[in-house]
Amino acid sequence: MKSLTKYLTFNVPERMDFVHITPDVADAVRESGVQEGLCLVNAMHITASVFINDDEPGLHRDYKRWLENLAPFDASPETYHHNRTGEDNADAHHKHQIMEREVVVAITNGRLDFGPWERIFYGEFDGRRPKRVLIKIIGE
Amino acid sequence: MKSLTKYLTFNVPERMDFVHITPDVADAVRESGVQEGLCLVNAMHITASVFINDDEPGLHRDYKRWLENLAPFDASPETYHHNRTGEDNADAHHKHQIMEREVVVAITNGRLDFGPWERIFYGEFDGRRPKRVLIKIIGE
Amino acid sequence: MKSLTKYLTFNVPERMDFVHITPDVADAVRESGVQEGLCLVNAMHITASVFINDDEPGLHRDYKRWLENLAPFDASPETYHHNRTGEDNADAHHKHQIMEREVVVAITNGRLDFGPWERIFYGEFDGRRPKRVLIKIIGE
Numbered sequence: 001m002k003s004l005t006k007y008l009t010f011n012v013p014e015r016m017d018f019v020h021i022t023p024d025v026a027d028a029v030r031e032s033g034v035q036e037g038l039c040l041v042n043a044m045h046i047t048a049s050v051f052i053n054d055d056e057p058g059l060h061r062d063y064k065r066w067l068e069n070l071a072p073f074d075a076s077p078e079t080y081h082h083n084r085t086g087e088d089n090a091d092a093h094h095k096h097q098i099m100e101r102e103v104v105v106a107i108t109n110g111r112l113d114f115g116p117w118e119r120i121f122y123g124e125f126d127g128r129r130p131k132r133v134l135i136k137i138i139g140e
Numbered sequence: 141m142k143s144l145t146k147y148l149t150f151n152v153p154e155r156m157d158f159v160h161i162t163p164d165v166a167d168a169v170r171e172s173g174v175q176e177g178l179c180l181v182n183a184m185h186i187t188a189s190v191f192i193n194d195d196e197p198g199l200h201r202d203y204k205r206w207l208e209n210l211a212p213f214d215a216s217p218e219t220y221h222h223n224r225t226g227e228d229n230a231d232a233h234h235k236h237q238i239m240e241r242e243v244v245v246a247i248t249n250g251r252l253d254f255g256p257w258e259r260i261f262y263g264e265f266d267g268r269r270p271k272r273v274l275i276k277i278i279g280e
Numbered sequence: 281m282k283s284l285t286k287y288l289t290f291n292v293p294e295r296m297d298f299v300h301i302t303p304d305v306a307d308a309v310r311e312s313g314v315q316e317g318l319c320l321v322n323a324m325h326i327t328a329s330v331f332i333n334d335d336e337p338g339l340h341r342d343y344k345r346w347l348e349n350l351a352p353f354d355a356s357p358e359t360y361h362h363n364r365t366g367e368d369n370a371d372a373h374h375k376h377q378i379m380e381r382e383v384v385v386a387i388t389n390g391r392l393d394f395g396p397w398e399r400i401f402y403g404e405f406d407g408r409r410p411k412r413v414l415i416k417i418i419g420e
Contacts, residue, residue, distance in 0.1 A: 044395025058221030115184025255324030
């Protein structure tokens with residue numbers, strides 16, 4: 001069995017934004033030499049996500065509005081108990097649950113085995129500081 | 141390490157519907173000969189899902205209503221920016237995020253290691269055309 | 281390839297509550313002897329979740345309120361078709377979809393490869409009876 005572990009760091013200038021990371025993951029797959037296996041990609045922070053969707057800016061605008069509607073930013077400790085800890089990012093923990101922590105992607109013939117429009121994104125919900133993504137590949 | 145890759149194709153006649161695919165996945169597990177391992181099942185399209193839940197038609201009706209409420213179909217480019225691309229399926233991309241792209245299931249003693257009511261479903265949110273599901277099995 | 285399968289049982293006295301299970305999973309990783317691999321942790325019931333988030337009681341109160349808002353408990357068969365089966369837990373099946381069935385965690389150098397605040401929780405949405413969680417580890 002082969003394995004590879006890689007960490008990416010992002011410092012997103014906005015509170016919420018999405019970063020296309022498919023090329024980084026594809027590089028890791030090549031580097032691993034794995035022909036048949038699984039590739040886990042996960043946010044290492046619980047106020048961020050890794051998800052697979054369309055690389056289309058209009059959709060990303062829609063997601064931001066939708067997430068803000070489902071779990072609005074509100075620094076007040078009256079709205080979110082979590083913000084009584086001194087944090088202001090309770091909303092980001094909720095957005096994480098909608099958009100998900102991780103994806104697991106098949107590796108077939110040495111490549112990410114993707115449908116036509118699948119692309120991997122890092123989803124930041126509490127940016128403006130460095131945060132990490134983990135890539136773990138196992139297979140043969 | 142053994143591995144198996146399989147693709148299923150679905151052409152769901154409705155815009156939104158759920159298809160029970162546990163038997164297809166169980167067949168793939170048997171075919172793989174894997175006794176201990178992991179089985180990834182994912183939608184290859186970002187307007188569809190693979191999820192695990194109850195094989196109960198009433199629940200599926202509830203899901204459809206709930207998803208339509210959380211992310212309503214609306215072809216208008218005013219409601220969803222994504223639909224300015226000429227698509228009308230922005231809602232389906234949102235439903236995908238709620239219902240999830242993939243499941244990872246344990247294989248134990250050569251079988252899907254399931255609780256009593258766990259069943260795998262393909263969730264279609266923009267049907268009426270052929271779309272694919274990937275099954276990837278690794279283990280020994 | 282090494283593998284380990286372990287089942288945890290929870291009997292949560294409340295209808296909805298969250299149980300911190302990172303120590304149980306870390307024990308299983310040690311027991312497996314796996315240095316590099318993947319660890320799947322999933323609810324075996326479709327009215328419960330396994331998720332990764334912050335071990336902070338205020339956030340957990342926020343989640344409970346938020347989930348109750350997104351998918352309210354209502355035993356009436358008028359509100360949820362699923363409850364026409366005699367069940368009263370349709371809401372729990374919906375909460376499961378928001379909070380997710382499973383997590384997949386990397387194992388690196390024999391340990392769960394976690395960011396600073398990542399902790400694993402069992403999320404119960406229809407408690408007061410014994411329910412199981414599966415841990416499956418594969419790697420080398």
